[in-house]
Amino acid sequence: MHRMGISIYPEHSTEKKDYDYMKLAAKYGFTRMFTCLLSVDEPKEIIMDKFTKFMEQAHELGFIVGVDTNPSVFLHLGATPYNLKPFYDMKVDIVRLDGHFSDREDIAITHNSYGIPIEFNASSNTALDLMIERGANRDNMVVCHNFYPQKYTGLGWNKFMEFTNKYKALGLTVGAFVSSNNENTFGPWPVFEGLATCEMHRGLPIDLQVRHLLATNKIDDILIGNAYATEDELKAISKVDKTRTTFKLELADSITSEEENIIYNYPHFGRGDASDYLVRSSMPRADYREVKIPYCKYDKEFFHRGDVVIVNDNLYHYRGELEIIEKDMPNDGKRNLVARIPKEELILLDILKPEHLFGFIKPE
Secondary structure (H helix, E strand, C coil): CCEEEEECCHHHCCHHHHHHHHHHHHHCCCCEEEEECCCCCCCHHHHHHHHHHHHHHHHHCCCEEEEEECHHHHHHHCCECCECHHHHHCCCCEEEECCCCCHHHHHHHCCCCCCCCEEEECCCCCCHHHHHHCCCCHHHEEEECCCECCCCCCECHHHHHHHHHHHHCCCCCEEEEECCCCCCCECCCCCCCCCECEHHHCCCCHHHHHHHHHHCCCCCEEEECCECCCHHHHHHHHCCCCCCEEECCEECCCCCHHHHHHHHCCCEECCCCCCCCEEEECHHHHHHCCCCCCCCCCCCCEECCCEEEEECHHHHHHCCCEEEECCCEECCCCEEEEEECCHHHHHHHHHCCCCCEEEECCCC
């Protein structure tokens, strides 16, 4: 099950603005929240009072709240890896360790008497496998990637997947951050260039960031790192199909109603006997054995990566098959160009695997 989340930084805003944002996010089905104690510079008593009220408000709206901490935060609040009572008293749901204790203490904290899940940093090569082997409570461990305020410092995609695959193989829930493109957003630090986990996501439409993470089939929880996202962005995320990889399309002017029916009204999945040249969705063929799909002239000599084509009457045995071109392929008149995947959406095609479900987002 995928959970969508937001981030809130009370020390940089007002209670009313934060609560209004929580309500808006809850309206669109968001259920996770990230907040940070690393950047809070106030006496313990004030922190305990403010964050307890904050947690209560979040819980009333159905949020599960993770709080970013490190050994200095623990010391300031009077907590230790063996005693999480200050976090329990604040009603914290998840304690995230941005910094670590000793190996023994990191293991011990997963057995805390309050049953508070401990979230480890997924953007580092932490030996969680060895911790589990040495007795850490796997059932009380989750991981979440970092976000990166400074432009050009976010994780490269290959490194992101390397870390993600490592922790997913341990059976742990994995989270990651996407970034709002709203103006004047903020996070815990005075840097304002977005708060994504992966550098390639910075500046992309937020729903595409989410769809790309979901397409890995490895990311469970996705949180918006910066505050505040716009209502349109929250709405766009709420509409993302979390059951399959979905693409936006630029439809060809010549597309017919039958071809649109094939695009939008069939479940698509690439065949297991995959070609290097195209992704083949063969299911529509069964309904188009006797239904004509007239040839539509296309003047280009080649189809290119990201072109979406449908087999026409000139190859009637395969008529109705939808195909996504993966590498340049000659146009022999047997396929109609019906749409193109926009350039920025091709990152989804890069990771689409054979036999995995995919679909297309119908314009509203």
